[in-house]
Every structure is written in structure tokens, then in C-alpha cells.
Amino acid sequence: MGDHLFEFLLRQGDNTLILSHRISEWCGHAPIIEEDIALANIALDLLGQTQMWLGLAAEVEGAGRSADDLAMLRDAWDFRNAILVERPNGDFGQTMMRQFLFDAYHVELLNRLANSTDERIAAIAAKSLKEVEYHFERSATTVIALGDGSEESHARMQAALDDQWTFAGELFETDAGDHALNDAGIAPLPSELRAGFNTRAIAVLGDATLNIPETTFAHSGGRSGKRHSEHLGHLLTQMQWLQRAYPGATW
Amino acid sequence: MYAQMVKSENTDSGPELDAFQARIDAGEKIEPKDWMPAGYRKTLIRQISQHAHSEIVGQLPEGNWITRAPTLERKAILLAKVQDEAGHGLYLYCAAETLGVSRDELTEMLLDGRMKYSSIFNYPTLTWADIGAIGWLVDGAAIMNQVPLQRTSYGPYARAMVRICKEESFHQRQGYDIMMKMAQGSEAQKRMAQDALNRYWYPSLMMFGPSDKESVHSAQSMSWRIKINSNDELRQKFVDQTVPQAEYLGLTVPDENLRLDPETGHYKFSEPDWTEFFEVLNGNGPCNKERLEARNKAWDDGQWVRDGMMAHARKKAARAASAKVVAE
Ligand SMILES: [Fe+2]
Ligand SMILES: [Fe+2]
Numbered sequence: 001m002g003d004h005l006f007e008f009l010l011r012q013g014d015n016t017l018i019l020s021h022r023i024s025e026w027c028g029h030a031p032i033i034e035e036d037i038a039l040a041n042i043a044l045d046l047l048g049q050t051q052m053w054l055g056l057a058a059e060v061e062g063a064g065r066s067a068d069d070l071a072m073l074r075d076a077w078d079f080r081n082a083i084l085v086e087r088p089n090g091d092f093g094q095t096m097m098r099q100f101l102f103d104a105y106h107v108e109l110l111n112r113l114a115n116s117t118d119e120r121i122a123a124i125a126a127k128s129l130k131e132v133e134y135h136f137e138r139s140a141t142t143v144i145a146l147g148d149g150s151e152e153s154h155a156r157m158q159a160a161l162d163d164q165w166t167f168a169g170e171l172f173e174t175d176a177g178d179h180a181l182n183d184a185g186i187a188p189l190p191s192e193l194r195a196g197f198n199t200r201a202i203a204v205l206g207d208a209t210l211n212i213p214e215t216t217f218a219h220s221g222g223r224s225g226k227r228h229s230e231h232l233g234h235l236l237t238q239m240q241w242l243q244r245a246y247p248g249a250t251w
Numbered sequence: 252m253y254a255q256m257v258k259s260e261n262t263d264s265g266p267e268l269d270a271f272q273a274r275i276d277a278g279e280k281i282e283p284k285d286w287m288p289a290g291y292r293k294t295l296i297r298q299i300s301q302h303a304h305s306e307i308v309g310q311l312p313e314g315n316w317i318t319r320a321p322t323l324e325r326k327a328i329l330l331a332k333v334q335d336e337a338g339h340g341l342y343l344y345c346a347a348e349t350l351g352v353s354r355d356e357l358t359e360m361l362l363d364g365r366m367k368y369s370s371i372f373n374y375p376t377l378t379w380a381d382i383g384a385i386g387w388l389v390d391g392a393a394i395m396n397q398v399p400l401q402r403t404s405y406g407p408y409a410r411a412m413v414r415i416c417k418e419e420s421f422h423q424r425q426g427y428d429i430m431m432k433m434a435q436g437s438e439a440q441k442r443m444a445q446d447a448l449n450r451y452w453y454p455s456l457m458m459f460g461p462s463d464k465e466s467v468h469s470a471q472s473m474s475w476r477i478k479i480n481s482n483d484e485l486r487q488k489f490v491d492q493t494v495p496q497a498e499y500l501g502l503t504v505p506d507e508n509l510r511l512d513p514e515t516g517h518y519k520f521s522e523p524d525w526t527e528f529f530e531v532l533n534g535n536g537p538c539n540k541e542r543l544e545a546r547n548k549a550w551d552d553g554q555w556v557r558d559g560m561m562a563h564a565r566k567k568a569a570r571a572a573s574a575k576v577v578a579e
């Protein structure tokens with residue numbers, strides 16, 4: 001169970017860490033100042049959640065590592081985030097579509113985790129949920145506005161959806177570890193979250209006048225760590241640079 | 252400062268102007284709907300928007316290290332700090348808009364080079380210690396200037412400054428804290444910290460602008476209470492405050508002539524290279540091109556987003572209007 005729990009916590013913390021990192025790349029470059037501020041807000045929320053998830057992961061592991069060690073000193077194959085969140089930002093529409101797909105999953109997940117039998121997990125989830133409900137509101141509103149906006153914004157949002165859709169499926173992938181945690185009442189099966197996700201996606205993407213791709217194909221390899229995309233290595237090269245270049249220094 | 256060498260002009264005269272000056276001398280606030288001389292309005296627009304542009308362009312050098320911050324905590328602090336600066340830009344654009352210009356107009360003037368931003372943001376951030384140096388020195392210099400501006404004569408500007416100043420002291424503290432960690436750290440970290448101070452010292456002194464003893468603009472701006480202290484006064488205050496802080500860190504201010512004058516209690520120090528300052532203002536700083544290119548790219552790439560949101564707002568309004576007709 002300990003291994004499964006550690007893996008589960010890494011999956012949570014790595015999703016929020018890597019997505020936060022990607023969003024933070026927008027800082028100073030967004031289309032409108034208000035969006036710049038809002039994106040920084042989301043990145044900050046996710047970073048705070050990362051500190052909680054990876055902090056608990058480090059505690060559960062009990063190997064003397066800290067949340068920072070986990071973030072800064074693991075190589076790509078030890079990361080457990082879904083490939084969706086490591087994908088490059090693309091244009092603003094792609095960033096917001098990725099955010100929307102993740103938020104729709106994230107709200108469903110946290111709703112369930114808030115009732116976890118593990119009190120530490122329930123507490124982190126309850127705290128995160130308040131933030132993530134707002135993230136969902138915001139990304140849904142933006143996806144609707146741009147989907148149902150100008151001809152160009154509509155076309156870009158449809159392209160973004162076509163591009164990202166096959167990466168959302170991995171969020172619902174379910175393995176033996178998930179079953180073990182589910183049996184213990186610690187976490188829901190990711191596959192159980194799909195229906196709620198679909199309801200949200202159909203409603204919002206419908207209002208956005210966008211067509212959900214017909215394919216049922218889903219990329220995978222991130223949450224298992226078996227095969228990340230090439231992008232993760234470059235992201236880590238940047239994120240971990242100082243810790244790698246000056247081992248043992250305190251900052 | 253964030254607003255450097257703002258041209259001040261006065262073309263009005265007569266009883267209205269006298270009454271206006273009397274209000275300012277009495278310490279009253281001028282509000283957007285009040286009568287004001289054209290020169291006062293023009294000068295304020297220049298100064299406030301230069302300040303706003305500086306906050307926005309100022310996101311770039313620090314933003315350059317967000318993705319490389321050494322710890323989760325440092326990353327969160329830096330991200331929050333840079334986000335604050337965007338918020339400062341927003342407050343200031345709003346204050347400028349009360350004078351009858353739009354944010355879009357001002358943005359276009361920044362992007363095509365008609366309007367300036369502070370020279371300091373044309374310097375590169377090369378190491379993590381530069382993030383410390385910017386918080387400590389650049390925000391420190393900004394505070395020197397902004398604290399008195401909370402009492403400036405134009406109401407919306409003064410109120411924007413009050414909000415901004417609340418956040419600036421946190422900015423300076425986080426910068427000094429970064430420097431402290433590095434100054435007490437490994438040899439490499441100490442070297443990094445000293446190098447950052449070496450590169451940012453004189454550009455920070457330049458932030459206050461050249462000596463304004465003989466400047467007519469300054470005199471006019473001061474009588475309007477748009478400018479509260481002289482450039483030299485603020486620069487001296489900054490040096491007096493900062494040198495002991497550098498000593499406490501065990502770092503050396505890169506100025507051979509620096510010494511405490513026992514008679515005045517103030518430090519004597521070398522002037523920055525004003526030729527370099529004017530080159531930077533004229534577009535020849537180390538990062539002028541990159542900074543403006545980055546802002547232009549953000550604006551151009553964001554065009555479809557702004558257009559799309561506007562189109563959606565129009566559609567929504569039209570739908571609401573037709574729904575109302577149907578209901579009636
Ligand atoms: Fe600021
Ligand atoms: Fe600032």
C-alpha cells in the first residue's frame with residue numbers, strides 16, 4: 001500500500017507541478033494584463049497544491065527527501081504526471097483548452113478526494129477544491145468565449161480541442177495501484193471520473209460551439225512513467241538547473 | 252525613477268490657473284472632473300503611463316527566472332511578485348485613463364517607441380542573484396520615489412500609489428532575503444551575489460534620473476506636486492540606506508570613491524555613467540530590443556484573443572436583446 005500511496009501522491013503533485021510550470025511561462029506574455037494576472041494566479045494555486053502533495057509524498061516515502069528534492073532532483077522517468085500537462089503551451093487558445101480539460105477532470109477528482117479515508121488527503125483536496133472550482137469556472141468561460149467568438153478564434157479553439165483531446169484520456173487510466181487505493185477508500189478509480197468529466201465537457205464545449213472529436217484513442221505513458229513526451233526533459237532541464245548546477249546549496 | 256525625465260509644460264495662465272495652484276498649495280487633491288491646466292494633464296499622462304509601462308516591461312527581466320527558480324518556495328514568491336507588478340501596471344493605466352486616454356492608446360505608444368519605460372528594465376538578468384538584486388535595489392529605489400508620491404496632487408494617482416506601496420516593501424524584502432541566502436552561501440553563491448551588485452549598482456542609481464538642479468521641468472512638476480523630491484535628494488537617500496545593507500551582506504559596493512562624510516552624515520559616491528544612461532534611453536541598452544519585441548509579440552499574438560472575446564461579448568448582448576424582444 002505504501003508504494004501505491006507514494007505513486008498516487010506523486011501523480012497528484014507532478015500534475016500540479018508541471019502544469020503550474022507551463023502556465024508560469026506565460027508570465028509577462030499574455031494577450032491582456034488581466035489574463036496575465038489570472039494565469040499567474042492559477043500557476044500559484046497549483047504550485048501551492050504541489051507543495052502539499054509532494055510534501056505528503058516525501059513524508060509517506062520516509063526516505064529523508066523533501067518536496068523540493070522530489071521536484072528538483074528526479075529525472076523524467078520518475079515523474080508521474082499525465083502527458084497532457086507537459087505539452088508546450090502553444091497559443092493562448094491551446095493553453096486554455098488544456099487548462100479546461102485538466103480542470104474538468106481535476107474538479108471531479110478533488111470532489112471525491114475530499115471524502116478520502118486518509119485525512120491528510122481529504123484535507124489537501126478540500127483546500128485545493130475551492131481553488132480548482134474557480135479555475136474551472138474561468139477556463140470554461142474562456143473556452144466558451146473564444147469558441148463562440150470570431151471566426152478565427154473559433155477555428156483556433158477547434159484546432160486546440162482536436163489537438164488536445166487524445167491527451168485527456170490518460171487522466172482516466174486505471175491500474176492495479178488505483179484499485180488498491182480505491183478498495184481502501186483512499187481514492188476513487190480514475191475511470192469513475194470519466195462520466196462527470198464528459199458531462200462538463202459536453203456542456204461547455206457545446207456552448208463553445210465546438211465539436212468533440214469522434215476518436216476514442218488516448219495517448220498514455222505519463223502517469224505510469226513508462227513513456228513521457230520529449231517535452232518533459234526540456235522542461236526539467238530548465239526547472240532543475242540551479243539545483244543540479246550547485247548541488248547542496250541552499251537558496 | 253520608473254518615470255524618468257518626464258517633460259513638464261505649462262501653457263495656461265489666468266485666474267483659473269491661480270485658483271488651481273492655490274488648491275494644490277493647500278494640499279487639496281485634484282480629481283478627474285475638476286478643472287486642470289492642459290499642461291498638468293499632459294504631464295501627468297506622460298508620467299503615469301511611463302510608470303505603468305515600467306511595471307509591465309519590468310515583468311520581463313524577473314519573469315526570465317520564474318521557470319528556473321531554485322525551490323518551490325522561491326518560485327511561488329517570485330511569481331507572486333511579478334504578478335503584483337502586472338497589477339501595479341493595471342492600477343496605473345486605470346489612473347491614466349481618468350485623464351482621457353485609453354489603455355490601448357497608451358499601449359500602442361509604448362509598442363512603437365513613442366513612450367518610454369524605466370531604463371533599468373533594459374538590463375539583463377543573468378543569474379539567480381540578479382533576482383535578489385532587483386528586489387533589493389530596484390524595488391528599493393522605486394519605494395524611495397513612490398512613498399512620497401502617495402501625497403501627490405492628483406487623486407487617482409495618489410490612491411494608486413497607496414495600493415502599490417503596500418506591496419513594494421514585500422518585494423524589497425524578498426530580494427534582500429535572496430541576497431542574504433547567497434551571501435551566506437557557498438563560494439559560488441557569494442560570487443554570484445557580488446557580481447549581481449556590481450552590475451546593478453549604477454543602473455539602480457540611474458533610475459532616479461540625471462541631476463535636476465537646473466531642470467525647468469522639475470520645477471514645474473514640483474510646484475504641481477507631481478514630483479515631490481529632487482532626483483539628487485532621492486538618490487542620496489537611496490545610497491545612504493543601501494550601503495549599510497550591502498555591508499551587512501558582506502558585499503562590496505563597486506565604487507572606489509564611496510565614503511561616509513562625517514560632517515554631513517551622508518555618503519559621497521560616484522555618479523553613474525550618464526552617457527550610458529542616455530544610450531539606454533535612446534534604445535541602445537543591452538535588452539531594449541528584446542524587451543520591446545517581447546511586448547510587441549505578446550500584443551500581436553494576443554490580437555485574435557481580444558477580438559474573439561469582443562465578438563463573443565457582442566453576440567451575447569445581441570442574444571440577450573433579442574430574447575428580451577421575444578419576451579415582450
Ligand atoms: Fe511595482
Ligand atoms: Fe517594481
Ligand SMILES: [Fe+2]
Nearest residue numbers: 336390419422
Ligand atoms: Fe515591485
